[in-house]
Structures are given as C-alpha cells and as structure tokens.
Amino acid sequence: MPESIPMAPTIFIDGQAGTTGLEIRDRVAARSDLELLEIDPSRRKDPAARAELLAAADLAILCLPDDAAREAVQLAGPATRLIDASTAHRVAGDWVYGLPELAARQREAIRQAECVSNPGCYPTCTSLLLRPLVDAEMIAPTTPITLHALSGYTGGGRSLIERWEDPEGGLLSLPYEAPYALERVHKHVPEMTRYARLEHSPQFIPAVGPFPRGMRVEIPLHARLLPPGLGAKAIWEALRARYVEEPFVRVVPFEDPVRTHERSFDPTACNGTNRVDLHVAGNPAGHVLLVAIIDNLGKGAAGAALQNLNLMLGLSEQTGLSG
Numbered sequence: 169m170p171e172s173i174p175m176a177p178t179i180f181i182d183g184q185a186g187t188t189g190l191e192i193r194d195r196v197a198a199r200s201d202l203e204l205l206e207i208d209p210s211r212r213k214d215p216a217a218r219a220e221l222l223a224a225a226d227l228a229i230l231c232l233p234d235d236a237a238r239e240a241v242q243l244a245g246p247a248t249r250l251i252d253a254s255t256a257h258r259v260a261g262d263w264v265y266g267l268p269e270l271a272a273r274q275r276e277a278i279r280q281a282e283c284v285s286n287p288g289c290y291p292t293c294t295s296l297l298l299r300p301l302v303d304a305e306m307i308a309p310t311t312p313i314t315l316h317a318l319s320g321y322t323g324g325g326r327s328l329i330e331r332w333e334d335p336e337g338g339l340l341s342l343p344y345e346a347p348y349a350l351e352r353v354h355k356h357v358p359e360m361t362r363y364a365r366l367e368h369s370p371q372f373i374p375a376v377g378p379f380p381r382g383m384r385v386e387i388p389l390h391a392r393l394l395p396p397g398l399g400a401k402a403i404w405e406a407l408r409a410r411y412v413e414e415p416f417v418r419v420v421p422f423e424d425p426v427r428t429h430e431r432s433f434d435p436t437a438c439n440g441t442n443r444v445d446l447h448v449a450g451n452p453a454g455h456v457l458l459v460a461i462i463d464n465l466g467k468g469a470a471g472a473a474l475q476n477l478n479l480m481l482g483l484s485e486q487t488g489l490s491g
Contacts, residue, residue, distance in 0.1 A: 177481050180205040180225035182218055182232060182240050187325050188253050189231035191470035199488050219243040227480060229286075229473055230254060241283075250283045251476050253469065257285040258359045266476040268485070269414050270295055270363060271303075278479045286476060289468025290317050290374065291359040293385035293460035296417060296444055298364040300410040306403060311393050313370035315360075318345050318435050320381040323464045328376070345375040382436035383464040391454030400424070400450025403458075407446055416467060416475070416491045420447045439463045442471035442489040 179202050184193040196204050205225055211217035222228050223245030230237045230252045237254040244250060257263040264281035268274055278284055287295070294315060301307040321332040321339075332339045339346075354372050361369050404422040411417040426449040438445055438461050447459040462468050467475075471489055478485050 176201055176203040177226040178203045178205050178224065179477070180207075180221045180228045182222060182228055182230050183236070184231060185209075185212060186231050187322055187329065188465065188469045188473075189229075191465050192229055192231065192253075192473055195470060195474055195488055201483065201487070215239075215243060222248055227251065227477060229477070249281070249480055251286055251473050251480070252283070253286040253473055255288065255355050255359070257283070258287065258291075259362050260285065265363060266472060267292060267295060267363065268475065268479065269411065269417055270299060275479065275485075278476055279482070281480065284476050284480065286469070286473050287363075288356045288359055289319070289323060289383055289462060289464040290315075290354075290356045290372070290385060291363060292468055292472065293317070293383065293444065293462055294360045294370070294387070295363040296411075297385070297387055297407075297446060297458045297460050298366070300406055301403060302365045304406050306395065306398055306406060307389070307393070309365055309367040311366070311389075312368065313364075313366060313387060315370050315372050315385060315387050317372070317374045317383065317385045318377050319374065319383045319464050320379045320435070321376050322381045323383070323468075324376065329380075332376070332378070340378045342378045345377045347373060347375045349374055377435065379436060381463055381465050382434075382439050383462045383468060384433055384435035385460045385462075386433075387458040389456040389458065391456075394454070394456065399454065400448050400456045403456055404448040407448065411446070415486055416442050416489070417444050417446065418491075420445055422448060424450060425452075426450060433459050433461065435461060437461050438466065440466065441491060442467045442475060443491045 179196050181189050181193050183189045196202050205221050222243050225248050227249045230240050234254045234256040237252050237256040263283045263285045264277045266284040267287045321328050357369050408419040444467055445461040449457040478487050
C-alpha cells in the first residue's frame with residue numbers, strides 16, 4: 169500500500185485583518201508545509217464562527233486587542249495550541265514567553281508549550297541587550313535604566329497608520345521624531361522589567377518617526393552605573409559570547425573608537441528580516457551606549473510569531489524566515 173502523506177498542521181489567525189495579522193497571514197499562506205484556515209470576512213467578529221475555527225486548528229495565533237485575546241482563549245478548543253500576539257498574557261505565569269534567545273531553556277520551553285505569549289518589539293530589544301549583562305552581574309538588577317526608542321508608525325496599528333498617512337496631517341513630512349505615551353506607564357514596561365530581570369521599572373521614552381516600519385532602541389549606561397573597570401569592549405564580548413550561535417541575533421563588530429556618521433544606527437536596517445542587530449558603543453569618559461535595531465513587524469511581531477510556530481510544531485526554526 170502507498171505510504172500516507174502527512175497532513176500539514178492547520179493554522180488559524182484570529183484577527184488577521186490587523187497589521188500584524190495581515191503580515192502573518194501572508195507568510196503562512198506562502199508556505200506549503202502549513203494549512204491556513206480562514207474565516208468568512210463577514211463573520212470575523214462572530215464568536216461562534218471564531219470558536220469553530222479556534223477549535224479546529226492545530227495552532228491559533230491571536231492578533232487581537234487584549235480583552236478580545238482573553239476571550240479567544242476561552243473560545244479555543246482544549247487541543248488547540250496558542251500564540252498570543254497581544255500584551256494580555258506576556259507576564260502571566262501560566263504562559264511561556266516566546267523569546268527563544270532569552271535564556272538557555274527558553275527555546276525548549278516554547279517547543280513544549282501549549283500557550284506562548286509573543287514578545288513585544290520594544291521588550292525584545294530591551295531583553296536581548298540587558299538580560300545577558302544582568303545574568304553575568306555586569307549590571308546590577310537595581311541599576312536605574314533609561315530607554316529611548318524610535319519606531320515606525322506601523323507599530324501603533326491601523327489607527328496610527330491612518331493618522332500618519334493622512335495627507336491633511338502632514339506627519340510624513342516631519343523632520344523629527346514624535347515622542348508619545350509620556351503621560352502614562354507604557355504597557356510594555358512590565359514586560360521589559362520582568363524579562364530583563366530588573367528590580368525597578370525603566371524610564372521608557374518611546375517615539376514615532378515618519379517611516380512605516382523599523383525600530384531602534386537605545387540604552388545609555390553612565391560610567392557611574394557600571395562596575396569599576398568594566399568597559400564597552402567587555403560588554404560587547406559578553407553579548408557576542410551569548411549570541412554567537414543564534415541565527416537571528418547579530419552582534420555588530422566592535423569599534424574603538426566608534427566611528428559614526430549620519431546613517432549610523434539606521435532604524436530600518438533590519439526591515440524585511442527576522443534579525444536583531446545589537447551595537448555597543450563606548451565613550452572615552454567610560455559611558456556605554458547599547459543599541460538594538462529590529463523590524464517592528466518582523467522579529468518584533470510577525471517574524472517572532474512564526475519563529476515560535478516553527479518551534480511549537482517541531483519544524484526547523486528558520487523555516488520561512490530570513491536572518
């Protein structure tokens with residue numbers, strides 16, 4: 169008798185009409201090793217229709233607002249594994265955090281998990297820069313941390329995209345970045361604090377720039393915050409050693425003295441990839457600048473979801489992703 173052909177895992181994206189959902193949908197649909205289950209557009213907000221597909225899928229990806237994501241978890245069938253791209257479960261103890269590069273056992277935890285919370289774009293950068301340094305006791309968990317971040321306007325979803333692309337607003341001609349969320353505690357702060365292993369919430373200063381996608385996160389470390397004798401080269405070596413075998417994390421070669429120009433630290437440098445670029449820049453006064461660059465819709469959202477999907481389904485982690 170002929171051998172039976174293995175069935176491709178079935179994938180349902182709950183909320184595929186949103187920015188992240190559309191990005192994931194296009195990537196899943198292009199793959200021959202996955203079967204995409206799609207809801208009738210006229211019923212995409214119908215709980216019964218969503219529940220039917222959530223129960224039928226081998227794995228569902230939730231690209232929803234937080235409250236809707238919590239509702240979807242209740243609708244899902246007991247056999248359906250979940251990846252939640254919202255912030256609803258990122259610091260929940262019964263969900264596995266979906267950043268494979270975070271720690272030695274994180275990748276295996278994701279492989280075995282029933283429920284994985286996809287990390288945020290800002291926290292991905294923050295954790296990859298700081299976690300190895302905290303673990304190596306190069307930075308104390310009590311260190312006061314400040315982050316300045318610049319994102320493309322797609323990071324805010326459809327409403328922000330419409331505002332920035334509205335010709336009457338003229339935002340795309342802005343010659344500077346626009347800070348936001350200074351009046352509140354940004355929803356990514358608890359996630360940053362927990363997974364970077366900080367004891368105190370960082371001061372977070374996010375901004376949006378007049379470009380669609382791309383992200384740069386900068387963390388300045390004053391010399392007084394560092395142990396005596398610890399310089400930029402040692403920090404760079406620690407990051408390089410931690411990520412030398414990671415396919416999606418590139419620690420950019422160290423320069424001493426650092427040479428910068430107008431196009432240094434381009435926030436769009438990783439666009440279209442699942443890569444994170446990490447830079448370490450020293451200063452003669454002993455200060456150190458840490459920089460991470462990422463595609464906010466790539467490794468910061470859709471790419472991370474597909475990386476987690478690959479791990480959870482026992483596929484090659486790099487399938488469908490470029491580093």
